[in-house]
Amino acid sequence: MNLSDPVTAIKGIGPKKAESLQKLGLFTVEDVTARFPRSYEDRRNPKAIASLKDGDRALVRAKVVLITKGRGFGRNRTLRILAEDSTGRMEALYFHAAYLEKAFRQGSEYAFFGKVKNENGRITMFQPDFAIAENEEEGILPVYSLSKGISQKEMRRIVKDALSAAEPSETLPLSVIKREGLCSRSYALNNIHFPQDETKYKEARYRLIFEEFFYLRSALMLSKNRFGAGREGRSVRSGWADRFIDRLPYPLTEAQRRSVEEILGDMADKKAMNRLLQGDVGSGKTAVAMAALAEACGAGFQGAFMAPTEILAKQHYATLTRELGPLGITVDLLLGSQTAAERKAVLTRLASGQTQVVAGTHAVISEKVAFQNLGLVITDEQHRFGVNQRKKLSEKGENPDVLVMTATPIPRTLAVVLYADLDVSVLDQLPPGRRPIQTRQYTEQSRKEAYRLLLQQVEEGRQAYIVAPFIEDSESVDGRSAEGLYEEFRKEYPQVSCALLHGAMKQNEKDAVMEKFAAGQVSVLISTVVIEVGIDVPNATVMIVENAERFGLAQLHQLRGRVGRGAHQSFCLLVLGESTDVAKERAATMCETTDGFVIAEKDLSMRGPGEFFGFRQHGLPQLALADPVRHMDLARKAGDSAMALLAADPGLQSAENSDFYARLKDKYVDPQVLIL
Ligand code: ADP
Ligand code: MG
Secondary structure (H helix, E strand, C coil), rough: CCCCCCCCCCCCCCCCHHHHHHCCCCCCCHHHHHHCCCEEEECCCCHHHHHCCCCCCEEEEEEEEEECCCCCHHHCCCCCEECCCCCCCCEECCCCCCCHHHCCCCCCCCEEEEEEEECCCHHHHHHCCCEEEHHHHHEEECCCCCCCCCCCHHHHHHHHHHHHHCCCCCCCCCHHHHHHHHCHHHHHHHHHHCCCHHHHHHHHHHHHHHHHHHHHHHHHHHHHHHCCCCCCCCCCCCCCCHHHHHHHHCCCCCCHHHHHHHHHHHHCEEEEEEEEEEEECCHHHHHHHHHHHHHHHHHCEEEECCCCCCHHHHHHHHHHHHHHHHHCEEEEECCCCHHHHHHHHHHHHHHHCCEEEECCCCCCCCCCCCCCEEEEECCCHHHHCCHHHHHHHCCEEEEEEEEECCCCCCHHHHHHHHHCEEEEECCCCCCCCCCCCCCEEEECHHHHHHHHHHHHHHCCEEEEEEEEEEECCCCCCCCCCCHHHHHHHHHHCCCCCCCCCCCCHHHHHHHHHHHHHCCCCEEEEECCHHCCCCCCCCEEEEEECCHHHCCCCHHHHHHHHCCCCCCCCEECCCCCCCCCCHHHHHHHHHHHCCCEEEEHHHHHHHHHCCCCHHHHHCCCCCCCCCCCCHHHHHHHHHHHHHHHHHHCCCCCCCHHHHHHHHHHHHHHCCCHHCCC
């Protein structure tokens, strides 16, 4: 059996089981060896029944003394097994267990493993694993995530077979293994699946975590080498950024000024810029972007400004036209929904250089778009774009400067690992004069109060958003829908003009609604999260989030960012349909702070980095064992080690490292284009 063989090469895996494994993302023998256990069960020390405590997970060896078929008929029958050892008695309880009736024999000894309930000395195990005592699996056993059709026992056997049939190949350069004193990949895999003891398990885990960080950091550094440091670009300097800034009706914030300076420094430098601009919602990223665009256009280059949705692209187009037009810069718009004739006209102007800045959606990176002299590429809310899309766009010019902007704050703890060697500018300051948004939480019982506040604001001439988790009502899920709320609202408050917006509407319908809202013709916009990103309507002062428990912290923060963008006091009103502890904690966090970085940190600690929003969306593969927060030291170590390797062999082209390079490329699609 080879590592690259399909899982059907493993004994006992036919097409059906193979399908179950594929559902888990396991296609080859190697995949099986590389999918780590979710947890472990320590079955080394059987416990005496008398010593079992409530809540323990324990292994017990006991003789079956009585089998009782309980209530229920047929398959639904409950089975009670009374078993004893020399210290006492316990009951094992199985539900829907008709099929187990013949599995136990009175008088035989069995091993039971499961969670213990101890009610005043009355001991029960619910649905414990069991085996005839002499067949019992011993040691520290892995527990895997399963899919239908494969049992835990079977999965263990499959992994064991895969591990013993083919020697896992080494995935790190030997020089690194030696220098860091790591165990081999083969040893690590054997001991992460079937640890012989704690020490070996720890050794294995250390090596595998190191490896994950080592790959991640190598990919990041390599992409930086290609896209930043090593990449030859052009020196761009025109002084137009200052002209733009002088014309602004407001002074830049300190943070904006610092960011503009950093960006202009990169642009003036001969090598291509690869910078991330992180700024909380409302921190004024667009003005910074426009300063960069002005500088590029002043020097005779074209700029592209890409947004994830048409609504946003149009909004940017309007802003750019308004702010850059007076400098004599021509701005165009490119969208998927334009007519062929409109498109053609824009394409012609871009190719000839008549258009200097194009705003648009991913339409900007379609094959047909050619620039005359693309020098600067800006993507807004870049986490919505795939790595490949960003790569395509930068291929439109010859190593153009790249600026990616995001309103998703990366917690500093993660940034240490992810961005240690990337250029990052941070807008950690809001423009002055903003009044902090007041955030309050409501229950189903008090939600009328939230609406009372909304009406009051509308009467004063302000506008409001109401956001629901679903588009339409449905019986299968519990929660409000935009359509349902819209109907309700119209009936209850016929005097207030409202409109509906959701992702299933046609693009032109969405745009028409958004335009009306932006123009103030509609007072209340009832919507799904399609309005989550970027929309800027300063007159909107109320954000009601229905079923707020259904939204993550980062999303709530984004939604709240839609208000508080003007001079008026704004409100974010969270209506909790169901108050779980997590929902309450999230709502409390939202009420306590408006600092995106604090919220991101909290989000990270509540969800863990594997689930952390910023992580998957940044085009990074998921880490299986490594946790950038808990293993920060190891992350640093691996980073240093990767840096040393790349310093000695910058392209990883030496014979010794080529295998590692091939694996790295495979894992990260193409590390050269991993732009963050
Ligand atoms: P975001 O960072 O969320 O994209 P925007 O760029 O949309 O934020 O800016 C939010 C609002 O703040 C806009 O209406 C913009 O005109 C305004 N703004 C930006 N910078 C300043 C500043 N230095 N002083 C006052 N208002 C500003
Ligand atoms: Mg923005």
